[in-house]
Amino acid sequence: MPKRYNTMEFAQPDNSDEGESDNVEFMKENFTLEDFLAFKPTREVLEQNRLWDFDKKCDELLEKFYMAEVDFCKCNISTLFINETDYANRGYFNAVVAHHVKPVYNLDVIYDDLSLCKLFMEQHQDRRAEIERERMQKLHETYKKTGNAGKTFDWSTKSYK
Numbered sequence: 333m334p335k336r337y338n339t340m341e342f343a344q345p346d347n348s349d350e351g352e353s354d355n356v357e358f359m360k361e362n363f364t365l366e367d368f369l370a371f372k373p374t375r376e377v378l379e380q381n382r383l384w385d386f387d388k389k390c391d392e393l394l395e396k397f398y399m400a401e402v403d404f405c406k407c408n409i410s411t412l413f414i415n416e417t418d419y420a421n422r423g424y425f426n427a428v429v430a431h432h433v434k435p436v437y438n439l440d441v442i443y444d445d446l447s448l449c450k451l452f453m454e455q456h457q458d459r460r461a462e463i464e465r466e467r468m469q470k471l472h473e474t475y476k477k478t479g480n481a482g483k484t485f486d487w488s489t490k491s492y493k
Contacts, residue, residue, distance in 0.1 A: 356443045359453075368442055371452055371459065377445070378437045385438065386430050394429055398422045 368374040398419065405413045442448060475481055483492040 355446070355449060359443060359449060360439075363452075363456075365437060365439065367456070368439065368452070369437075371455065373448060374442055374452055377441055377448065378439075379435075381441045382435050382437055383430060385436075386433070387426075390429070391426060394426050395422055398425050 368378060399422070402413045402416050402419060404410075406416075442452070480492045485491075486493050
């Protein structure tokens with residue numbers, strides 16, 4: 333698991349490859365896929381890129397498979413695709429397959445966009461502090477709901493006082 337740092341400094345872009353590579357290395361070492369998926373702008377970019385990559389690699393294969401299955405079922409007088417005309421539902425088939433296949437994200441898309449990296453870095457500490465505050469509040473509320481909140485345990489009588 334990557335190391336986590338409390339202070340995060342992002343090198344200012346100075347139009348040099350050295351500063352950019354330092355920033356990319358810093359992000360690779362300190363952030364995981366879950367961090368990027370928790371931040372809405374990076375999640376949208378990753379999801380869009382995943383779907384585009386899936387369509388590019390699998391669309392033709394899925395289309396051929398769907399058409400072959402429809403033709404096979406129609407030739408064998410199967411009722412599975414009885415209402416299928418002109419392969420109108422193949423888009424739904426592709427969407428179902430894309431939804432149920434384990435997602436594979438390419439983080440290089442994030443690393444290549446310096447403005448997105450900078451935005452992510454600027455807001456990361458605030459998001460972490462907010463998550464920690466919500467976690468502590470939930471723990472506190474759970475503790476208050478217990479019947480023994482604020483009481484001490486007496487070991488001699490084995491009861492709360």
